[in-house]
Amino acid sequence: MDATRQGATGGRSPAMLRLAGLLYLAIIVLGLSAELVLRGPLIDYESAGATAEAIRASGDAFRLAIVADILMALADAGLAILLYLIFRPYGQVLALSAMVFRLIQSVLIAGNLMNMQAAWLLLSGGQDISGLGAGQVEAMALHYLNLHAHGYDLGLVFFGVNSLLTGALIWRSRLFPRLIGAGIAAAGLVYLIGSALRFLAPELLTGFLPAYGLTILAESAFCIALLIGRARPRAS
Secondary structure, three states: HHHHHHHHOOOOOOOHHEEEEHHHHHHHHHHHHHHHHHHHHHOOOHHHHHHHHHHHOOOHHHHHHHHHHHHHHHHHHHHHHHHHHHHHHHHHHHHHHHHHHHHHHHHHHHHHHHHHHHHHHHOOOOOOOOOOOOOHHHHHHHHHHHHHHHHHHHHHHHHHHHHHHHHHHHHHHOOOOHHHHHHHHHHHHHHHHHHHHHHOOOEEEEEHHHHHHHHHHHHHHHHHHHHHHHOOOOOO
């Protein structure tokens, strides 16, 4: 590998960049599918009964959302390692910190899926519910789903920090347009603010949801840049 190519990719091959892009694409597709297509339409936090009825009627979609989130967490862990290798030459401590925060997010997202599984066991008759009265099963299931929503946003706290660090690495390395780095950092702020609202001011969260469009735009741009597989040479 010649010096020009090493400078362009930080000593990493285009194949590594494309693999990172494929993992990022999988994360985006799986995450959006699980939240917006499979799980989201079934859950009404204002009505335990309606939620239970929807999940029982669409059990396959609900369980597929769990599978999608498991695959997303696995892809996220792999991407965390690849991004560390890509950006390590431009700040080892910064790249290592970004990897650790992303891995923490992956663990939290995966572990939090037990709340969804608990809701499914209650609603599908997967455990003995004879000791629960009328309506209690549905109420408990919705409680677990609410815990899952809070746990997901807890994971996004760590992902928000990761995004700030990754944005700084993109900006510092100049491997990709600095606008992408600024966008990823801005996405990190959106994740942090959204998670803070979930825990501290949930009544304001609905009005803030459109801001998550920025996260989709920024992460999609970074994903495309990785998929292209050609990082920009760093200016000397």
